[in-house]
Amino acid sequence: MPVVSQPLHRALGLTDDEAVRIDEILGRPANGLELAMYSIMWSEHCSYKSSRIHLGRLPTEAPWVLVGPGENAGVVDVGDGIAAAIRIESHNHPSAIEPYQGAATGVGGILRDIFTMGARPIALMDPLRFGPLDDPRSRWIAEGVISGVSGYGNAVGVPTIGGEVVFDRTYKGNPLVNVLCLGVLPTERLVLGQASGVGNLAVLLGSSTGRDGIGGVSVLASAGFSADDDGDKRPSVQVGDPYEEKRLIEACLQLLDEGLVIGIQDLGGAGLTCATSETASRGGVGMDVDVSAVPRREPGMEAHEVMTSESQERMLAIVEPGGLDRVLAICERWEVTAAVMGRVTDSGSLRILDGFDGEVLADVPASSLHDEAPLYDRPMAEPEAPSGPSGEDLQAPADVGADLLDLLVDPAWVYRQYDHQLFLNTVVGPGDDAAVLKLRHPTTGVETGRGLAMTTDGNHRWCSVDPRGGTARVVAESLMNLACVGARPLAVVNCLNFGNPEHPEVMWQLSEAVDGLAEACVAFGVPVVGGNVSLYNESAGTDIDPTPVIGLLGMVDDLVRRPPGATLVDGHRLVLLGPSDVSLDGSLWGATWDARGGVLAPLDLELHQRVVDLVRELVVSGRVDGVHDVSAGGLGVAVAEMVSRSGVGAHLARIDDHRALFGEGPSRVVVVVDPECVSEVLAAAEAAQVPTTRIGLATGDRLIVKGLLDVSVDDVAAAHTDRLPEALGAGTTNR
Amino acid sequence: MTTTVGVVVFPGTNCEMDAVFAVERMGGEGRLLWHADDDLGGVDAVIVPGGFAHGDYLRPGAIARFSSMMGAVAGFAADGGPVLGICNGFQVLTEAGLLPGALQKNSGLRFLCQPTVLRVETSESILTGRASMGAELSVPINHFEGNYTCDDETLARLRAEDRIVLRYVDNPNGSVDDIAGVCNEGRNVVGLMPHPERACDELLGSADGAVLIGSLLDAA
Numbered sequence: 001m002p003v004v005s006q007p008l009h010r011a012l013g014l015t016d017d018e019a020v021r022i023d024e025i026l027g028r029p030a031n032g033l034e035l036a037m038y039s040i041m042w043s044e045h046c047s048y049k050s051s052r053i054h055l056g057r058l059p060t061e062a063p064w065v066l067v068g069p070g071e072n073a074g075v076v077d078v079g080d081g082i083a084a085a086i087r088i089e090s091h092n093h094p095s096a097i098e099p100y101q102g103a104a105t106g107v108g109g110i111l112r113d114i115f116t117m118g119a120r121p122i123a124l125m126d127p128l129r130f131g132p133l134d135d136p137r138s139r140w141i142a143e144g145v146i147s148g149v150s151g152y153g154n155a156v157g158v159p160t161i162g163g164e165v166v167f168d169r170t171y172k173g174n175p176l177v178n179v180l181c182l183g184v185l186p187t188e189r190l191v192l193g194q195a196s197g198v199g200n201l202a203v204l205l206g207s208s209t210g211r212d213g214i215g216g217v218s219v220l221a222s223a224g225f226s227a228d229d230d231g232d233k234r235p236s237v238q239v240g241d242p243y244e245e246k247r248l249i250e251a252c253l254q255l256l257d258e259g260l261v262i263g264i265q266d267l268g269g270a271g272l273t274c275a276t277s278e279t280a281s282r283g284g285v286g287m288d289v290d291v292s293a294v295p296r297r298e299p300g301m302e303a304h305e306v307m308t309s310e311s312q313e314r315m316l317a318i319v320e321p322g323g324l325d326r327v328l329a330i331c332e333r334w335e336v337t338a339a340v341m342g343r344v345t346d347s348g349s350l351r352i353l354d355g356f357d358g359e360v361l362a363d364v365p366a367s368s369l370h371d372e373a374p375l376y377d378r379p380m381a382e383p384e385a386p387s388g389p390s391g392e393d394l395q396a397p398a399d400v401g402a403d404l405l406d407l408l409v410d411p412a413w414v415y416r417q418y419d420h421q422l423f424l425n426t427v428v429g430p431g432d433d434a435a436v437l438k439l440r441h442p443t444t445g446v447e448t449g450r451g452l453a454m455t456t457d458g459n460h461r462w463c464s465v466d467p468r469g470g471t472a473r474v475v476a477e478s479l480m481n482l483a484c485v486g487a488r489p490l491a492v493v494n495c496l497n498f499g500n501p502e503h504p505e506v507m508w509q510l511s512e513a514v515d516g517l518a519e520a521c522v523a524f525g526v527p528v529v530g531g532n533v534s535l536y537n538e539s540a541g542t543d544i545d546p547t548p549v550i551g552l553l554g555m556v557d558d559l560v561r562r563p564p565g566a567t568l569v570d571g572h573r574l575v576l577l578g579p580s581d582v583s584l585d586g587s588l589w590g591a592t593w594d595a596r597g598g599v600l601a602p603l604d605l606e607l608h609q610r611v612v613d614l615v616r617e618l619v620v621s622g623r624v625d626g627v628h629d630v631s632a633g634g635l636g637v638a639v640a641e642m643v644s645r646s647g648v649g650a651h652l653a654r655i656d657d658h659r660a661l662f663g664e665g666p667s668r669v670v671v672v673v674d675p676e677c678v679s680e681v682l683a684a685a686e687a688a689q690v691p692t693t694r695i696g697l698a699t700g701d702r703l704i705v706k707g708l709l710d711v712s713v714d715d716v717a718a719a720h721t722d723r724l725p726e727a728l729g730a731g732t733t734n735r
Numbered sequence: 736m737t738t739t740v741g742v743v744v745f746p747g748t749n750c751e752m753d754a755v756f757a758v759e760r761m762g763g764e765g766r767l768l769w770h771a772d773d774d775l776g777g778v779d780a781v782i783v784p785g786g787f788a789h790g791d792y793l794r795p796g797a798i799a800r801f802s803s804m805m806g807a808v809a810g811f812a813a814d815g816g817p818v819l820g821i822c823n824g825f826q827v828l829t830e831a832g833l834l835p836g837a838l839q840k841n842s843g844l845r846f847l848c849q850p851t852v853l854r855v856e857t858s859e860s861i862l863t864g865r866a867s868m869g870a871e872l873s874v875p876i877n878h879f880e881g882n883y884t885c886d887d888e889t890l891a892r893l894r895a896e897d898r899i900v901l902r903y904v905d906n907p908n909g910s911v912d913d914i915a916g917v918c919n920e921g922r923n924v925v926g927l928m929p930h931p932e933r934a935c936d937e938l939l940g941s942a943d944g945a946v947l948i949g950s951l952l953d954a955a
Contacts, residue, residue, distance in 0.1 A: 150846050154877075155787045157749030243790025247746050335746055417846045419877050421933050424753050438938070445756060562938060 008032060012039035018374060025368045033352060033362045036304040037369060040270040041277060044535055047373030050501040051533040054514045062527040064490065072116045072193050072266065073183070074529025076491045078555065080448050082441060083187045085119040088180040088456075088493045088551045090534035094238070095177040099144025103177050104152035104240040108312050110181040111158060112266030115249050116315070118191040118256045119183030120442050122423055123435070124153050126163035126179050127456040127495075127549045128414075131172030133727040138167070141175050143728050148240075149179075150417040155242035156249070160418035161426055161435040163456055164549075165411045165724075168591065170460060173539030178495045178532075180456055180551045184442040189256055193265035194282035195318045195344050200262055202276065202287060202342025203327060206248045207313040209272070210297030212238045214308050244313040244336075251334035252315055257443070258330070260323045267314040273307045273369065275316040276342060277350050281370035286347035290356045293341040303361050307352060318344065380511055381504035390465075390598030391590025392583065396658050401709035404661070405719035407588055407633045408640055413724040427451060432565050433484035433629045436556060451556035453487030458497075459632060460545035462600055462664075465586035467509045467546045469600050471516030476608050476666045478552035479524055480629045483615040484669065485563040487554030492521055494531040494550055499543025501535045509546040510535075517548065523605040526552070556620075563619050564672070566628035566638075568646040568698035572672045576635065576693040577685060578611045579604070582663025588632040589662035601665030607690070608667040614688040615669050623681060626672030626698075635695075636661040636705070638670050643703050644720040649713045652696035653706045661708060672698060738763040738955045741778035743808065743824070745770040745788035745799050750821065750932065754784040757932035761945060763952045773803040779955035780817040780861075781808050783824030785877065785930060795823055795838065795880050796830035805831055817861040817954040818924045822878055825916070825926030834919055834926045835893070836885035838878075842909025846879040850940070851929055852904040853915050860900045860918045861954035862925040865946045872943035874929040876907060881928040883910035883917075893917055900925055923954070 009019040012035055022030045022038050030038065044050060060068040066083055067075035073087035091106025107124060114121045126149050131138030142165075153160045158181070195202070255261050263283065265275045272294070280287040291303045297311065319327050324340070331338040343356070350369065352362040365372075397403045415430035428436040434455035439448045457478045462470030479489055494517060499506040510533075521528055537544045568574075584590050585598025618624045626646070630638040639650055655661050673681050678694075685692045704710045740758045744751045744767050755765030766778060770788075775781065788799035799805060805827070812818045812833055820828035828834045841847055853874050855866040866872070885893070890912060893899050901916040908928075916927030934944030 154846060154848075154879075155747075155790065157747075157786060241790075243747050243787065243792070246749070246787070246790075250746075416849050419846075419848050421848065421875060421877065421930075421939070422749060422753065424756055424933060424936070424939060427938055445752060559938070562940075 009035050012036060013043060014039050018042060021374060026364060033304045034364055036308055037273045037362060040273055040308055041369040042373040046270050046274060048533055049373050050376050050378050050535060051510060052375050053377055054511050057514055057518050058528040059518060059521050060528050065527050065529055066190060069530050072113045074491060074493060075117060075190060076529060077187060078439060081187050083185050083190060084452060084553060085114050085117040085183040085185060086493055086553055087113045087530050088178060088495045089532045090495050090497060091177045092175060092534050092537055095145050095175055099141045100148040101239050103145040103148030105238045105312050106177055106179045107149055107152045108240045108245050109268045110179045111245060114181045114183035115252050116193055116264055116266045118189040119185035120253055121158045121181050121183045122425060123182045123437060124158050124160040124179060125454060125456050126160060127458060128163060129166040129171045129176035132169050133167050135172055138172055139728055145177055146414050146417060152240055152242045154419045156246050157422060159420050159422040159426060161420050162430045162454060165414050170545040174537045174544055176497050176547060178549050182454060186443055191256060191261060191264060193279055194263045195279040195285050195287060196262055196283040198344055198346045200318050200320055200344040201324060201340050203317045203319055204294060204339050204341050205315040205317055205331060205336055207244050207311055208295040208297040209306055209309045209311045211305055212311055214305055238310050238312050240312050247334045247336050248313055248315060251331050251336040254330050255317060255327060260319055260327050261317050263318040265316045267316060269310065271309045277366045277369040279316065279318060280350055280366035286345040286349040286366055287342050288345055288351045288353055288356060289342045290353050292355050293339055295337055295339050303352060378501055378507045379504040380508040382508050383505040386596035389595055390585045391587045391595040392585050392598055394590060394593050394595055400658050401711045404636045404640055404709060407637050408720040409723050410720045427562055428485055433481040436485050449559060451559035453482050453485050453554040453556055455481040456549060456551045458547050458549035460547040461586045461591050463513060463548060464545040465598055466600050467512035468516035471513040471548050472520040473603055473666050474548060474550050475517060475520035476603060477631055478550045479612050480669060482552060482554040483612045484619060484627045484629055486616055486619040487556045489526045489552055489554045491529045491553045492526050492550060493529060494548055496533045497537055497547040498535055499538045503543060506543050513546055513548045561622060564625050564627055566642050566645055567626045568642045568648040568650060568672055569625045570648050570699055572625055572674055572698050573678050573694060574650060574696045574698060575671050575673055575681060576668060576695050577671060577690055578668035579665065579691055582634060582665040584659055584663050587662055587664045603666045610688050611667045611690050614685060614690050618671060623677055624671040624673055628670050630668035630670060634662045634664050640703060640716050643713055644717040647713060648698050649700040649702045650696055650698050651704045654693055654695055655705050661705060738952045739766055739778045740780045740782055741766050741768040741775055742782045742784055743768045743770060743804055747788050747790050748784060748786035750785035753932045754782045757935045757948050760935050761948045761952055768804055770802040770804045773807045775807050775811055780951055781811060783820040783827050785822030785824060788823055788827060796827035799827045800831040809833060812924050815921060815923050817951060819862060819951055820926035821930055822928055825928055828926045833924050834917060835889045836883055838880045839882045839884055840880050841882050847907055848877045850875050851907055853901045853929060854904055856899050856902055857897050859897060860922050860925050862947050862950055863900055864950040864953050866950060871904060873941040874931055874934045874944050876929045878928055882908045883914045901927055
C-alpha cells in the first residue's frame with residue numbers, strides 16, 4: 001500500500017485542498033487506495049464539479065417525466081403503459097486517441113445506461129464532429145470513429161437511426177463523439193441504480209476486469225490535449241466487445257423480466273468504485289466489497305487497479321440471496337460470467353476487503369464519493385470580440401453557384417454503414433430532419449399506432465457568436481425538425497461540449513449556454529431529463545467553439561403515413577414559411593471564409609412556436625409533399641439538398657442576393673405544395689400568423705435562382721453525394 | 736391450421752423478433768428455437784435469421800454450424816422441410832454445408848445498410864413460389880460479408896439447375912453473377928443476404944418482401 005504523500009494525490013489529479021477535504025471526511029489520512037477512489041469519483045467527468053452549480057437552472061419537470069437528471073437515464077411516460085428512457089453522452093477524448101475503440105466503447109457505455117433502467121435499447125444516434133476534411137489526421141479520426149460506431153452498434157444489435165456529421169477546424173485535434181440512446185420499457189418495470197436490503201448480494205456480471213481504461217475519466221476526460229504526442233495516454237482507452245454486450249443485455253433484461261433484481265448499475269467511468277458507491281449512496285446503505293472475488297483478466301492486479309479499471313461490458317446487480325441460484329442459471333444460459341463480490345450493509349460505508357473476512361483495504365462513507373465532491377464556482381469572463389470580419393462584412397461571392405456546391409455534404413456515406421432498420425420500427429431513418437420509429441410495446445411487440453421521433457442538433461458557429469442565443473436557436477431548430485416529421489416534443493437531453501473550465505471565457509460560455517437552453521425549454525414547455533458535460537475539449541491550448549448538442553424526443557400521435565421528407569415533386573410550388581430575417585454572422589457560408597463574431601438573426605419564441613405548430617399540422621394532415629427545415633447554409637443549402645435527394649430541379653425567385661441565399665435565421669421551413677393546394681396552405685399560414693414567401697417551382701433539370709445562380713441537378717447531386725466518399729472512402733481502418 | 740415457423744436464436748442473433756413479426760404479419764405463427772436445444776418442436780418451416788451469431792468470431796457462421804439446433808435443422812432439411820437463411824442465417828447455412836458457396840467481405844470493404852432491387856430468377860423455390868419470374872422487388876441489405884462467391888464449377892451448376900433464386904439489379908457488394916440468393920438441389924433450402932422481413936410494411940418503406948415470406952408459408 002503506497003504511503004500518503006503530496007505527490008500521490010497530485011499524481012492522481014486531486015488538488016491539495018481536495019486531499020485535505022478527504023482527510024477531514026475520513027478523520028484520518030487517506031491511504032493510497034482511498035485516494036485513488038476519491039480521485040476518480042471527484043474527477044470532472046464523474047462529479048461535474050465545475051458545471052453543477054450552473055445545471056440547476058435547467059427546467060426538469062413535466063407531468064410526463066418519470067425520472068429526471070441525476071439517474072443513469074431520463075425516463076418519460078409515453079402512454080399505453082410504456083416509458084421511454086433516454087440519455088446522451090460524450091466519448092470525445094478516447095476517440096481522439098484511438099478513434100475506433102473510443103467510439104465503440106462510447107456506444108457500449110450509453111447502451112448500458114439505458115438497460116440499467118430496465119429498458120430495451122431500441123435506437124442509437126451519433127452526433128459527430130471532426131476537424132476539416134483536408135486534414136489527414138482528422139480524416140483518420142473520422143474514418144475510425146465511423147467504423148467504430150458501425151462495428152459496435154451493428155454487432156450489438158441496436159439500430160443507429162440518425163445523428164450529425166460536421167467538419168470544422170475548431171475540432172482539429174479534438175473531435176466530438178457524442179452518442180445518444182433511446183430505450184423502451186413497461187412502465188411498471190422501471191428500476192433505479194440503488195442498493196437496498198441489508199444482506200442482499202452485489203453480483204458482478206459480464207466481462208472480466210483488466211488493466212484497460214485505468215484512470216480513463218481522470219486522465220483523459222478531465223485534462224486537455226497538449227501539442228505533443230499523446231501516445232502515452234493510449235493505455236487509458238478501453239477496448240469494446242459487442243458480442244459480450246449483446247449477451248449482457250439479454251441476460252440483464254431477463255433478470256429484470258423475472259423480477260430478480262433489486263437494483264442494477266452499469267460500470268462505466270470509474271468502474272467498480274463508481275458502481276458500488278453510487279448504488280450504496282442512492283439506497284442510503286453501505287456495501288462490503290470483496291475485491292479478491294472480482295474475476296480478473298490478468299494476474300498480479302493491485303486492489304486499486306481492480307477498483308478503478310474501466311473494462312467494458314460489466315454490470316453490477318443487487319439481488320436477494322434466495323434468488324441467486326436463478327440469477328446464476330440465467331447468466332449461464334447467456335454465457336455471461338457472474339460473481340458475487342459484494343454485500344449490502346447498514347453501515348453507510350463502502351469497505352473494500354481482501355476476502356469478506358479479510359483485511360480492510362479501504363473504508364469510506366459511500367455518499368462522500370458519490371455526491372460530496374467539491375463544487376467549484378469558477379471565474380467567468382466574456383471573451384473579447386474576435387478580430388477580423390464577420391459574415392456580414394464579407395464581399396459578395398464571385399460565383400454564387402460554386403459557393404453553394406462547396407457547402408453541400410451528404411451524410412449518406414456514413415449512415416449506410418449503420419444498421420438503421422433493425423426491430424422493424426424505422427419509419428424515417430437517418431438523413432431527414434428527424435427520425436421516426438414505430439412505438440411498440442416493449443415486451444409484446446404490439447404496435448400502438450403512434451411513433452417516437454428523435455433529432456440531435458448542434459451549431460458551434462451560432463454558439464460561438466452568441467452562446468446563449470445560439471443554444472436557444474439550437475433548441476428551436478430541434479423543435480422544427482420534429483415538426484417536419486409531424487411530431488410534438490416531449491423531452492430534451494443535452495451534451496455540453498466545451499473547452500477548459502479553468503479558462504474564464506469557457507465558463508462564461510457554459511453559463512450562457514445553460515441560460516439559453518433553460519430559456520428555450522421554458523418557452524417551449526419541454527423538460528430537460530438528462531445531460532452530460534464534457535469539458536477540457538481543447539487542443540494545443542485552443543478551446544473548441546462552444547458546442548452544446550441537443551437531443552430532442554418527440555411523439556407522433558397518429559402514425560398513419562410516412563412524412564414527405566426533404567424532397568421535391570415536379571410541378572409543385574415551393575413556399576418559404578417563416579420570417580425573412582437572416583444574418584451571415586455565424587453562418588456556414590461565412591465560416592468557409594473564416595468569418596467570426598457578429599450578431600445572429602433574431603429569435604421570436606412566440607413566432608417560432610406558431611411556425612412549429614403550423615408545420616406539424618401541415619405534415620400530419622398530408623397537405624405538403626416535401627418539407628425541409630432551413631438551417632446551416634440557409635435557404636440555398638436547404639433547397640439544394642431537396643434537389644439532390646429528389647433529382648428534380650427548381651426555379652426560384654424573390655431571393656435577391658447571396659445574403660438571402662446563405663443567410664441563416666430561425667423559424668424557417670421550405671414546404672412543397674401541389675399547385676391546387678397552395679391557396680389552402682397560404683390561408684392556413686395566414687390564420688396562424690406565419691409569414692410566407694412563394695419562392696418558386698420544382699421542375700426541370702437545373703437549380704436556378706434568378707439573377708444569382710444556374711447549376712445542373714447532376715452537379716448539385718454530385719457535389720452533395722460525392723464529398724464524403726471522395727474524402728474518406730479509400731479508408732484507413734479495414735475492419 | 737396456422738403454419739408454425741421456427742426461428743433459430745444463437746447468442747448474438749438479433750433479427751429473431753423481426754422474423755417472427757414478419758411471419759405473423761403474413762398469417763403464420765413464429766416460435767423461437769434456442770441454439771443449444773435439439774428439438775424443432777414440430778414446426779412447419781425454419782428461419783435462420785440475421786445478426787451476429789457467436790459474435791461472428793472466427794468468421795460468420797463458423798461456430799453456429801456446430802450447435803445442436805443446426806444438427807436438427809440439417810435433418811429437417813434432409814427430409815424436405817423448408818429452411819430459409821437470411822443474411823447471417825445464409826452465412827450459417829453455407830458454413831453448415833446446406834448451401835454451396837461462401838460469403839466474403841463486400842467489395843467496397845464497408846458495411847452496407849441500404850435498399851436494393853432484387854430480380855426474381857425462379858419461382859421454383861420455397862422463397863419464390865408466389866413471385867413472378869422477372870419481378871423486381873425492393874428489399875434492403877444490411878451486411879459487411881455479403882459478397883457471394885463460389886468456384887466456377889458450382890456457379891455453372893447453379894445456373895444449369897436454375898438454383899439462382901434472386902439477383903441484384905445493381906450489384907452492391909461484388910457478388911459473383913449478381914447473386915443475392917441461392918437454393919439447394921432439393922429447392923427447399925434457400926439463403927439470401929437481403930432482408931425480406933424488413934420489407935413487409937409500406938410504412939417502413941417497402942412491402943415487396945411480403946411475397947417472399949408468404950411463399951415460405953405456402954411451402955410449409
